[in-house]
Amino acid sequence: AFVEEWVESVEAPDNYTVVIHLKKPNPRFHHSFRMWGGSQGQIVAKHIWEGKDPTTFKNFPPVETGPYKLYGVYPELNMFVWERREDYWAKDLGYFPAPKYVIWRYAPPPDIDLADFVKGMVDAPLPHLFSWDMIKSAMALTPNVTIAPFLDPCPLGISTFNLEKYPLNIREVRWAIALCLNKEKLSELYPMAERADISPYPWPIPKYGSFDKYVPMAEKALKRIKEELGFTYEYNPEKAAKILDDLNFIDRDRDGIRETPNGTKLSFELMSRPQTVVQEYYIAADLAEELKKIGIDASVRTVDPAMWHEFGALGQYDIAIGSLCTGAWLPGDIIYMLDNFHSKWYVPIGTRAIGGGVHGANPRYQNPELDAIVDQLWTIGPDDPKADELYEQGIYIIMKDMLSAPAVEKMFVQTFSTAYWTGWPSEDNMYHVPYIWWPEIIFVLFQIKPVAAPPPVTIEYVGTWFTGTVEAFTGVDGKSYGPFAKGEYAIIPKEDADRLVEQGLASYTAPMATEITEALSQLSELTDKMSR
Incomplete structure (x- = not known):
């Protein structure tokens, strides 16, 4: 497209x-x-590609321009291995990775992941699953830990709503749901880092400095919305309940669940990835409980990550809970976010959307006014004198219509092991994005170096006479010695000899022959008698 x-x-x-x-x-x-x-x-x-059908050609094994080529795929191990190209084209330019092999594997259960990391079997676990509690456990068990906290470009919360479904096609209903996001609580409960900031604006944009120029526009939009609708982007379940009351969405049969004016129960399903992807499920679970408090029958449906995107594209969901990702964060230009809500991406439920939406969840939104703004913005640069006015109006439209509701800023703590490699990005030296699933990880591989091997241990050996019976033992050099009887001689590590001498079981001087010992004893006695 x-x-x-x-x-x-x-x-x-x-x-x-x-x-x-x-x-x-x-x-x-x-x-x-x-x-x-x-x-x-x-x-x-x-x-490679000439004459091939791009819809069917697999390019496998892949031929690309990177410094690694595919070495092997091992389905039984959930693993694939890449081998360094020694003829890499950028080698002479100073870009050449130190690791000869790079292994990617499917993440095991958390307890195994933690144990493998502590043992040095994993250099970089996936932070989606390697929680802050696991990181603290790892740091308590091994000194070989480097952490690199990095703000992800995709906040967490309500990715979007399905506007093809009644009553989610009513703006005020979407606002009422958004007002039940307890952002302060969710920030404190965030499981993937020591802290997570609250998302201040109802748009799918991270708190990156590149978006600071749009903040005054966002503030102005929220001011207009408060003046026109009386809504403030905050946690306010009382306000949410009043909005529903004013819409005549009330509990008519006194069972604790509101009904729409046509008598159907006010019920929504929150689609989330499973609890193992803990950074978003907890938001869905908490929001469902908050919605129940104001009379909405809310439940959480957990689906496999791939199916989350599939259902989002097909429109087979009510409210999508997850990451609020758009293409805006990379260039720092919100035209990419606004474009995701363009009517060109609209398709009815059941038809797969080929683009648009938030992180793949298409809201089925149509707004000719926003379309015109987006179409004009694409043809002018972001510094064009007409751009700011268009940006501001676009921000106002998507916020007023409540298409996305972030709760917290997603902070990932990428963790690295320094058991075998050093030079990873860190809190003190964040020279590059640390994420291992981004293509830019190649620039980290260009920087890391193997940990220097410790100098070889020099073991000194000495001749030793045994003055007592010594059982067989393993020396400090790992070799077996003995057993030895009194009077025997052997060359053993000095550290072991020192221990035996101290115990009175060995000596560094040869014992005297029995005849000499007896003669010396007799001489001593004779000398003693003569002295009397």
């Missing part, structure tokens, strides 16, 4: 140049090739 909308033609005049001709102006088009931008038109190797 992206290529069809924007690209007229493409040519490669030489081996190092690609010229892309656009159908219409797009000063942001170059951002399409950043990070995961390949999904919008990836440049691939001609000798």
Whole structure:
């Protein structure tokens, strides 16, 4: 869809140049090739792809431009292994990773993950599952821990609502639900880091400094919304209940659950990934309880992460709880967020959306006014004199219509083991994004170095005479010695000899022959008699 909308033609005049001709102006088009931008038109190797059907060709094993090639896939181990290319093209430019092999594996249950990390069997666990409690346990069990807390670009909360479903198509109902997000409590309960900030604005945007220029626009939008609707983005269940009362969504049969004006129960299902993906499930569970307090029959449906995206694309959900991800965070331009709510992405429930929405959950939203704003913004640069007015109105529309409701800013603590490798990103040296699932992890692999091997231990050996019976023992060099009888001689590690001498079981001087010992004794007695 992206290529069809924007690209007229493409040519490669030489081996190092690609010229892309656009159908219409797009000063942001170059951002399409950043990070995961390949999904919008990836440049691939001609000798591999030419003549292939891109809808069926697998490119396996993959041929790409990175410093690693696929070594093997091991389904029985949930593991795949990459081997370093010794002929990597950027090696002469100073970019060459120290690890010869990089192994990715499916994360095991938390207790096994923790044990493997402490033993040094895992260098970098996935922070989605490696909770703050696990990190603290690891630090108590081994000194080989480096942590790199990093604010994720996707806040957590209500990703979006399904506007094709009644009464979620009513703006005030969505606001009432959002007002039941106990953000302060959720911030304190956040399980993946020592702390998590509260999300201040109802938009799918992280608290990144690159968005500071839009904050005055967000504040102005919230002020307008308060003046026009009387709503403030806060935890306020009393206000939420009043909104529903005013809509005539009341408990008519006195069973504790509100009914809509047509008599149906006010009931919503909150779709979340499972509890093992703990950074979002706890929000769904808490919100369900809060909604019940104001008379909404709310339940949580947990689904596999892949199915979360599938149901979100098909519109088979009521309220999607999860990450509030859009493409805006990478270039720091909210046009990418606004575009996710463009009517071009609308499809009816049951038809798979091919784009738009929040983290793949399509809200089935349509607003011609927002469409016009987005269409105009795409054709002008972010610094164009007309841009700020368009940005401001777009922010106002998506906030007023309550399309997303973040609760907390997602902080991940990427944890690294220093048992075998050093030079990882850390709190004190966050030289790069530390996340192991981002493509940029390659720049971390360029930086880490193997831990220096300890100097070899020098063991001194000495000749030793045994003055008593000594049972067999293992020396400090790991070898077996003995048993020894009194008077025997052996060469053993000095550290072991010192111990035996101290115990009176050995000596560094040879014992005298029996005849000499007896003669000396007789001489001593004779000398003693003569002295009398």
